[in-house]
Structure formats: structure tokens, C-alpha cells
Amino acid sequence: MIKHLILTILIIAIFGNTSQAEQANIYNQIEDIIIYNDYNMMKSVSKEIEKEILSVKSVESKIDLQQTLGLLNLHMGNLPKARKLFLKSLEMSIEHFPNDSKKIYSNAFFLLNSNDYLDFDQLDLVPSKILENLLTIHNSESAFFDAAKGCYIMSLNMFDMLEGVYESALKKATEDISNKIRWARLTYMMISDCMISAQMYQGNNKKALNLIEQSQNYIKENYTNLTYYYISAQIHKADILYQLGNYDKALDAVTFADMALQKRGVITGILNAKADLIYGNVYFDKKSYQNAAIFYKKARRIWTYDIYDKTSQLRALNREM
Numbered sequence: 001m002i003k004h005l006i007l008t009i010l011i012i013a014i015f016g017n018t019s020q021a022e023q024a025n026i027y028n029q030i031e032d033i034i035i036y037n038d039y040n041m042m043k044s045v046s047k048e049i050e051k052e053i054l055s056v057k058s059v060e061s062k063i064d065l066q067q068t069l070g071l072l073n074l075h076m077g078n079l080p081k082a083r084k085l086f087l088k089s090l091e092m093s094i095e096h097f098p099n100d101s102k103k104i105y106s107n108a109f110f111l112l113n114s115n116d117y118l119d120f121d122q123l124d125l126v127p128s129k130i131l132e133n134l135l136t137i138h139n140s141e142s143a144f145f146d147a148a149k150g151c152y153i154m155s156l157n158m159f160d161m162l163e164g165v166y167e168s169a170l171k172k173a174t175e176d177i178s179n180k181i182r183w184a185r186l187t188y189m190m191i192s193d194c195m196i197s198a199q200m201y202q203g204n205n206k207k208a209l210n211l212i213e214q215s216q217n218y219i220k221e222n223y224t225n226l227t228y229y230y231i232s233a234q235i236h237k238a239d240i241l242y243q244l245g246n247y248d249k250a251l252d253a254v255t256f257a258d259m260a261l262q263k264r265g266v267i268t269g270i271l272n273a274k275a276d277l278i279y280g281n282v283y284f285d286k287k288s289y290q291n292a293a294i295f296y297k298k299a300r301r302i303w304t305y306d307i308y309d310k311t312s313q314l315r316a317l318n319r320e321m
Contacts, residue, residue, distance in 0.1 A: 024180070024182070027068070027182050027183075030045060030068060030072075031182075031183060031185060031186050033045060033072075034071060034072065034075050034186055034228065035185060035186060035189070035223060035227050035228060035229075036223070036224070036226065036227055036228070036264070037075070037226065037227060037228040037231065037261075037264045037266060037269075037271075038264065038265075039076065039264065039265060039266040039267075039269055040265055042072045042075065042076050043076065045072060046069060046072045046073065046076070049065055049068060049069045049072070050069065052065055053065050053066065053069065059092060059096050060096070060097070062092070063089045063092050063093055063096075063097075063103065063107075064089075066085045066086075066088055066089040066092075067085070067086065067089045067106065067107055067110065069085050070082045070083075070085035070086045070089065070110060070114075071110065071183070071186070073085065074110065074113075074114050075228055075270075076269060076270070077269050077270025077271075077273070077302075079114050079116075079270075082110075082114045083111060083114050083115070083122070083125060086107050086110045086111035086114060087107075087111055087125050087126075089107045090104065090107035090108055090111060090126075090127070090130070091127070093107055094127065094129075094130075101140075101142055101144075101145065102142060102144060102181075104130070105130075105142055105144040105145040105148050106144040106183065106187075108126065108130050108134075108144070108145075108148040109144045109145075109147045109148035109151060109187070109190075111125065111126060112126065112148050112151035112152055112155065113147075113151050113190060113194065115151070115155060122155075123152075123155055126152075130148075131152060134148055134149040134152045135149075135152070141172070142172065143169045143170075143171075143172035143173040143175075143176050143184070143187060143191070144169075144187065146165055146166070146168045146169035146172060147166070147169040147173075147187065147190070147191050147194065149165055149169075150162060150165040150166045150169060150191075150194055150198070151194060153165065154194070154197070154198055154201065157201075159198070159201070159202050162198060166191055166194055166195045166198065167195075169191045170188065170191050170192065170195070173187050173188040173191055174188065176188075189215070189219065189227075189228075189229035190229070192211070192214075192215040192218070192229065192233075193215070193229055193232055193233065193236075195211050195215075196208050196211045196212055196215065196233060196236050197236070199211060200236065200239070200240065205240050205243065205244060208236065208240055209237065209240060212233045212234075212236055212237050212240075215229065215230075215233045216230055216233050216234070219233075225260065226260050226263055226264055228271070230260070231257050231260050231261060231271055232271060234253055234254075234256055234257040234260070235253075235254065235257050235271060235274050235275055235278065237253045238250045238251075238253035238254035238257065238275070238278050239278055241253055242278055242281055242282050242285075245285075247282050247285065247286055250278065250282050251279075251282055254275050254278045254279055254282070257271065257275050258272075258275050258279075261275070268302050268305075269302075270302075272298075272302055273298075273299045273302040273303055274299075276295045276296070276298040276299035276302070277295070277296070277299045277319065279291075279292075279295035280292045280293075280294075280295035280296040280299065280319055280320075281319075283295065284319075293320060296319045296320035297320055299319075300317050300319075300320055
């Protein structure tokens with residue numbers, strides 16, 4: 001309770017008479033909230049930032065706050081809202097800070113990362129010049145640029161062009177962590193998650209499982225196994241095991257993820273919906289249709305009432321039907 005009160009006060013004062021070092025510390029604390037999947041705190045901080053955005057006058061501060069709010073919404077599962085915030089920050093960055101590649105491509109990466117890879121229309125959200133740069137610029141010092149490039153290539157299903165892109169982004173993100181660049185720790189884990197998804201989309205289950213193990217080992221050594229991306233990797237693992245027909249192991253994996261979410265107090269987040277879909281798929285294939293229907297319904301209700309993502313809602317509804 002005291003931690004929450006102190007952080008709320010810091011958020012309110014984030015662009016008051018605070019030094020750059022103090023602001024960096026505030027962003028670092030927000031990053032911790034996201035990494036450790038403190039869902040209730042993410043909601044509280046989001047409300048404070050939404051108030052702050054309305055009153056802040058500095059364009060740069062508005063860009064940074066919108067990006068922060070976008071990351072919070074992304075990890076709470078409100079993807080449409082996250083996309084709007086990242087797009088607005090990206091457009092403002094291009095207009096007011098055209099030479100600040102970190103500002104531009106961090107927003108580009110977060111926007112592309114929040115896209116549904118099966119929905120090609122969402123690419124229309126990204127300015128065409130940015131997409132063109134991602135394919136034509138080959139030497140970049142930015143982890144954000146390489147990560148955005150990887151997401152764009154995945155969206156195009158051009159996996160032959162993906163080799164080495166995410167690996168380069170991950171290496172640069174490691175350097176950014178050492179240099180204490182804003183969102184570097186979170187970006188590292190997001191890139192790792194993208195690498196896993198890329199292998200899964202290509203059907204390379206063995207490579208995906210190896211990446212999951214590497215990612216989870218890193219997160220467990222540096223954080224805990226209750227963090228957002230540890231749980232996300234665990235859900236990926238459960239999905240792969242389900243696809244391989246290892247239903248019992250898939251249930252074990254998704255149950256671990258479900259219990260970890262409960263420990264963090266997350267009841268209706270995006271990871272819960274993904275876990276419920278896997279539960280439903282496993283029970284469906286095991287011909288336990290009553291159990292499958294229960295979990296499909298739970299997933300549909302999360303997508304409908306808590307996260308408001310119509311595409312995912314329809315998928316869950318289709319499964320339930």
C-alpha cells in the first residue's frame with residue numbers, strides 16, 4: 001500500500017520540478033511494474049498518466065507519457081488503445097524530433113509489436129516512410145530499429161529475410177541495458193518473445209522450445225518466474241506441447257502459467273485469455289467438450305468485456321461455438 005501511494009505521488013509529479021535522474025527513476029519503477037506483471041498497479045498508474053497527459057504542455061513529455069501509457073495498455077491487453085497511443089507518439093516524434101531515431105523507432109517497434117500478425121490491414125497504421133526505412137536501411141545502431149524491422153518482416157511473412165535480425169536487436173538491447181536506456185530491460189524481453197513467436201509461426205517447434213528455455217532462464221536469473229514474459233513464454237510452451245499432441249504436458253505447462261497469474265493477482269489479463277484458449281484446445285482434443293466450452297467462454301468474456309479486442313473475441317467465440 002505504501003509503495004503504491006509513493007509511486008502514485010511520483011507519477012503525479014513526473015513532469016513537475018523533477019530532475020532527469022528523478023524522471024529516469026520513475027520510468028524505471030513503471031518498467032518494474034510491467035515486468036513483474038503488477039496488473040492492479042498498471043491500472044492505477046495508467047489512470048494517473050491519462051490525467052497528466054491532459055495537462056502537460058511539453059511536446060516531448062506528451063510523447064513520452066503516451067508511449068508509457070501505450071506500454072501499460074499493451075501489457076494489460078488493451079491492444080487497440082495501445083496502438084492508438086503508439087501511433088500518436090510515432091507521428092509526433094516524426095514531426096517534432098525527425099532526427100531522434102530512438103524516439104521514432106521505439107514507438108515503431110511498440111506499434112508493430114502490438115499488431116496482430118494475421119491482420120494485414122493493421123500495417124496501414126504505420127507511416128509508409130517508416131516501413132520503407134525498415135527494409136532499406138541495413139546498418140543501424142538501434143535495438144528498437146532492428147526489433148521493429150523484425151516485426152515488420154514477420155507481418156509480411158517474409159521469414160527468409162528475418163535471419164539474424166532479432167539476434168542483432170537482442171545484442172543491442174543488452175548494451176542498452178548496460179547503458180540504462182529507457183525500456184531496455186522490457187525491450188529485451190519483448191524481443192525474446194518475438195523470436196519465440198517467429199519460430200512458432202514457421203513451425204520450428206524445437207527451435208522455439210530452445211528459445212523458450214533460454215528466455216525463461218534469463219528471466220528467472222535476473223527477475224522471477226512470476227514476470228510477464230516468463231509467463232508468456234510458458235504459455236507459448238503449452239501451445240507447442242498441445243500442437244505436438246503432448247496434452248498432459250501441455251496442461252502442466254498452462255497450469256503453471258495460470259497459477260503464476262493468480263499469484264500476481266491477474267484475473268482478466270491478456271495472458272489469462274491466451275491460457276484459457278489453450279486449456280480449451282487441449283480439452284477439446286481430449287474430447288472433454290464440456291470443459292473445453294467452459295474455458296473458451298472464459299477467454300471470450302475476457303476479450304469481450306475486459307480487453308475489447310474484437311478480432312480475438314471472434315476467434316474465441318468461433319472456438320466456443
